[in-house]
Amino acid sequence: MASLQTSDVVRWGWFLPRDAALHGPALDAHLMLNLWIVLGLAVLAHGLLLVGVMVRRRRAKLPVVMLEYLPLLALTALFAWLATKSEQLWASQRYVGADPAAMQVEVTGEQFAWYFRYPGVDAAFGRTKLPLVSAAEGNSLGIDPTDPKGKDDIVTSQLVLPAGREVDLTLRSLDVIHGFSAPEMRLKQNAVPGQTAHIHFTPTVPGEYAILCTQVCGLGHYRMQSVLRVLPAKEFDAWLTQRELAKARFESEVSR
Amino acid sequence: MRVFSTRHRDVGLGYVAISLVAVAVGMLLSLVMRLHLTWPDWSLPLHGPVLPEEYLAIVTMHGTLMLFFVLTVAPLSGFGNLILPAQIGTRRMAFPRLNALGMWTMWLALVAALAAFFVPGGAPIGGWTAYPPLSESPLAGPGQGAGMDLWMASIALFCVAGTMNAVITLTTIVKRRCEGMTWERLPLTVWAWFTAALLSVPAFSVLLAALVLLFCDRHLHSGFFVPGQEWINGVMIEHRGDGSPLLWLHLFWFFGHPEVYIAILPGMGLVSMVIANFARRRVFAYRLMIATTLLIGLLGIVVWGHHMFVAGLNPFAGTVFSVASLAIALPSSAKVLSWLVTAWGSRAPGGQRKPMATPMLYALGFVSFFITGGLTGPVLAQPILDEYLHNTFFVIAHFHLIMSMAAIFGIFCAVHYWYPLVFRRQLSERLGRWHFWLTLLAAYGTFLPMYITGLGGEPRHYAQLNGIAGPGARLLALTMPLQRHITYSAVVLIAAQVLFFWNIQRTARGPKLTEENPWGATTLEWAPGAMDDEGPKVRVVREPCCYEQDGEGFVPQWAEPEAVSGIPIPLRGEAE
Ligand SMILES: [Cu+2]
Numbered sequence: 001m002a003s004l005q006t007s008d009v010v011r012w013g014w015f016l017p018r019d020a021a022l023h024g025p026a027l028d029a030h031l032m033l034n035l036w037i038v039l040g041l042a043v044l045a046h047g048l049l050l051v052g053v054m055v056r057r058r059r060a061k062l063p064v065v066m067l068e069y070l071p072l073l074a075l076t077a078l079f080a081w082l083a084t085k086s087e088q089l090w091a092s093q094r095y096v097g098a099d100p101a102a103m104q105v106e107v108t109g110e111q112f113a114w115y116f117r118y119p120g121v122d123a124a125f126g127r128t129k130l131p132l133v134s135a136a137e138g139n140s141l142g143i144d145p146t147d148p149k150g151k152d153d154i155v156t157s158q159l160v161l162p163a164g165r166e167v168d169l170t171l172r173s174l175d176v177i178h179g180f181s182a183p184e185m186r187l188k189q190n191a192v193p194g195q196t197a198h199i200h201f202t203p204t205v206p207g208e209y210a211i212l213c214t215q216v217c218g219l220g221h222y223r224m225q226s227v228l229r230v231l232p233a234k235e236f237d238a239w240l241t242q243r244e245l246a247k248a249r250f251e252s253e254v255s256r
Numbered sequence: 257m258r259v260f261s262t263r264h265r266d267v268g269l270g271y272v273a274i275s276l277v278a279v280a281v282g283m284l285l286s287l288v289m290r291l292h293l294t295w296p297d298w299s300l301p302l303h304g305p306v307l308p309e310e311y312l313a314i315v316t317m318h319g320t321l322m323l324f325f326v327l328t329v330a331p332l333s334g335f336g337n338l339i340l341p342a343q344i345g346t347r348r349m350a351f352p353r354l355n356a357l358g359m360w361t362m363w364l365a366l367v368a369a370l371a372a373f374f375v376p377g378g379a380p381i382g383g384w385t386a387y388p389p390l391s392e393s394p395l396a397g398p399g400q401g402a403g404m405d406l407w408m409a410s411i412a413l414f415c416v417a418g419t420m421n422a423v424i425t426l427t428t429i430v431k432r433r434c435e436g437m438t439w440e441r442l443p444l445t446v447w448a449w450f451t452a453a454l455l456s457v458p459a460f461s462v463l464l465a466a467l468v469l470l471f472c473d474r475h476l477h478s479g480f481f482v483p484g485q486e487w488i489n490g491v492m493i494e495h496r497g498d499g500s501p502l503l504w505l506h507l508f509w510f511f512g513h514p515e516v517y518i519a520i521l522p523g524m525g526l527v528s529m530v531i532a533n534f535a536r537r538r539v540f541a542y543r544l545m546i547a548t549t550l551l552i553g554l555l556g557i558v559v560w561g562h563h564m565f566v567a568g569l570n571p572f573a574g575t576v577f578s579v580a581s582l583a584i585a586l587p588s589s590a591k592v593l594s595w596l597v598t599a600w601g602s603r604a605p606g607g608q609r610k611p612m613a614t615p616m617l618y619a620l621g622f623v624s625f626f627i628t629g630g631l632t633g634p635v636l637a638q639p640i641l642d643e644y645l646h647n648t649f650f651v652i653a654h655f656h657l658i659m660s661m662a663a664i665f666g667i668f669c670a671v672h673y674w675y676p677l678v679f680r681r682q683l684s685e686r687l688g689r690w691h692f693w694l695t696l697l698a699a700y701g702t703f704l705p706m707y708i709t710g711l712g713g714e715p716r717h718y719a720q721l722n723g724i725a726g727p728g729a730r731l732l733a734l735t736m737p738l739q740r741h742i743t744y745s746a747v748v749l750i751a752a753q754v755l756f757f758w759n760i761q762r763t764a765r766g767p768k769l770t771e772e773n774p775w776g777a778t779t780l781e782w783a784p785g786a787m788d789d790e791g792p793k794v795r796v797v798r799e800p801c802c803y804e805q806d807g808e809g810f811v812p813q814w815a816e817p818e819a820v821s822g823i824p825i826p827l828r829g830e831a832e
Binding site for chain 1: 307308309312381382383387388389390396397398482483484485486487488489492498499500501502540541544566567568571572574575578579582585586589590592593594596597599600601602603611612620623624627628631632634635638639640641643644646647648708709711712713715716717718719720721724726727728729730731734735
């Protein structure tokens with residue numbers, strides 16, 4: 001894929017990167033709404049402050065209700081409205097899990113790399129055990145070789161996904177807390193050692209996107225980056241089949 | 257002034273000195289950070305290029321010094337000790353020896369923190385939040401060994417000293433108010449110190465407890481904050497017990513969120529009083545201001561979870577913390593409204609006194625930063641937006657505008673306002689004005705663009721933004737032009753502080769002030785003899801901020817009624 005142009009990445013106006021996830025536009029619209037309201041209130045308050053210190057004192061007496069409680073009531077309504085809107089978006093994304101038919105991918109953070117595991121043809125991940133982790137033996141994730149479900153698991157260093165299909169990511173970490181972040185997917189969730197977290201989303205626009213680590217995790221934190229490649233569905237199927245065949249060939253060679 | 261003095265003024269100045277040392281080091285560290293971010297190949301004089309782990313150590317220590325030793329120590333412990341007793345009409349703080357001990361414990365904490373730079377591995381690299389397992393094992397990175405132990409010792413000492421000071425402050429306010437100083441007549445500064453001290457006790461105690469548990473995880477192989485098995489830097493570590501880093505996050509932010517209110521509340525209180533004084537009128541909605549101070553304190557202690565929306569918290573819990581956090585916007589807005597109304601029309605007709613003296617400028621600057629920084633609080637309090645903005649520079653902009661700039665302007669306001677009271681000399685208005693405007697503009701030039709780089713996706717704690725292959729680096733490289741601009745602004749911002757120190761240094765040799773009450777203030781610390789150890793006892797007969805319509809005449813809290821019977825006092829709850 002050709003390198004992205006600046007115009008591809010930056011949405012004019014507020015410097016937001018391009019948006020390539022199904023839930024993204026609603027989130028962006030809500031973010032923009034918030035930013036405009038914040039800007040408006042900030043300008044209004046500064047206007048009042050500047051005019052206020054420049055005018056001479058007036059004798060007119062205004063009651064506290066007009067100057068304090070009414071504006072507060074309006075602000076309460078404003079914040080309640082924003083909270084309701086944002087909670088609807090949050091609930092639609094996080095209160096329910098992924099569709100059972102969603103594609104399963106496991107994301108593992110380790111100082112200072114991301115690993116992505118696909119379940120293979122059996123659609124099930126093999127068991128992992130921390131004592132089995134050994135990058136030297138090609139088992140960075142500690143997949144248990146005695147578990148048949150793990151035989152066909154595919155591990156990659158780039159996250160490759162089909163456009164238009166929901167993905168269910170399972171996040172975990174081997175060592176310290178990492179922050180899985182895909183700005184163009186409007187996605188962020190920490191990977192915490194000792195527990196797993198799920199996030200689900202649907203990438204929409206094919207392209208090459210950033211994966212960053214956003215939780216300080218040690219001296220290589222800034223280079224704990226990876227690539228999210230979103231492919232058209234057909235190209236993705238070809239990519240996955242190729243990977244599965246290669247894995248099967250490797251497994252049969254090992255067992256021979 | 258004796259070194260081991262137990263006088264509250266000496267203790268207060270000791271605390272201020274701690275903050276001066278910490279702010280000087282913290283400011284230099286931020287300069288190194290900015291230069292390194294903008295020009296990664298830049299070589300630090302006498303040191304060489306800045307390595308990634310050194311960058312993280314600098315970030316960690318900058319946050320630690322500024323948050324703990326500047327923003328907590330100066331407003332609460334420093335000015336609390338210097339001014340609070342006189343403001344409530346007593347000659348001394350409660351438990352003077354314990355008070356002095358607290359100050360010296362705080363020095364020890366500062367020395368321990370600074371010592372972390374000079375041990376093998378250097379200072380810790382996990383940020384001021386010290387999340388485990390990064391903070392739990394020396395294997396996790398340089399600085400996480402001896403440097404981290406020193407950091408923990410430092411913060412533990414800080415917690416002990418901070419709790420001592422909070423208990424002393426609370427006892428002083430409750431037990432040592434002079435005759436007539438009822439709760440309703442207390443200046444808002446005292447209410448703010450009171451609320452900040454109330455918050456300090458549970459916050460610092462919980463942090464201290466968490467540090468003890470972390471110490472056990474580090475050195476006794478317990479597993480409070482780490483899972484039973486972990487794999488760090490190629491080594492399997494087994495722990496007794498199976499814990500979770502999330503427990504640390506809960507305990508840390510249970511301290512960490514109130515902490516930001518501990519830092520900002522004293523500034524809020526002072527600014528309320530200073531605006532009223534220079535606008536020559538009552539604080540608008542005085543009783544509501546007391547209520548909102550307490551309400552902000554109360555809400556501040558139940559919203560820690562808004563730091564954890566994407567940390568692995570149940571999304572339903574996120575909703576609860578979100579609503580509670582949005583609720584804080586209301587008492588905060590009430591305060592802003594009150595400041596706006598109080599300041600409205602502050603150019604009193606025909607008055608001799610200039611309303612725009614430097615303390616007033618700093619107070620208005622505080623209000624401005626509080627608005628521009630505070631308004632993005634509700635944005636970050638919405639989990640769906642935090643999902644995008646969490647740990648980006650949007651957050652850095654938000655808390656630097658409020659915490660660093662507003663709180664620091666609170667401190668500048670305090671220095672300019674109370675300098676004549678403490679030293680009987682007046683700081684130069686001209687230098688103060690220059691310092692104010694340069695600092696205000698450079699601060700906005702530095703921190704406002706960070707909102708934009710944050711929206712562009714720039715994460716915190718990145719030692720380098722460009723020069724790495726891949727789409728991530730391409731995304732981050734787009735912020736570089738703004739990064740350069742931010743660095744230039746930051747250099748101006750830091751350089752402008754020379755004016756402040758020059759002003760102090762110059763004034764220290766200047767002539768003594770003859771006027772007892774140069775600002776025409778009404779609160780008790782300006783009463784004749786109130787700052788002396790053996791002054792006459794004072795009595796309070798009314799609430800603060802009673803001024804005449806023309807802005808010239810004023811009735812101080814201590815003036816006996818028969819002496820001022822002709823002056824009308826404005827009605828409560830009305831703006832003139
Ligand atoms: Cu990481």
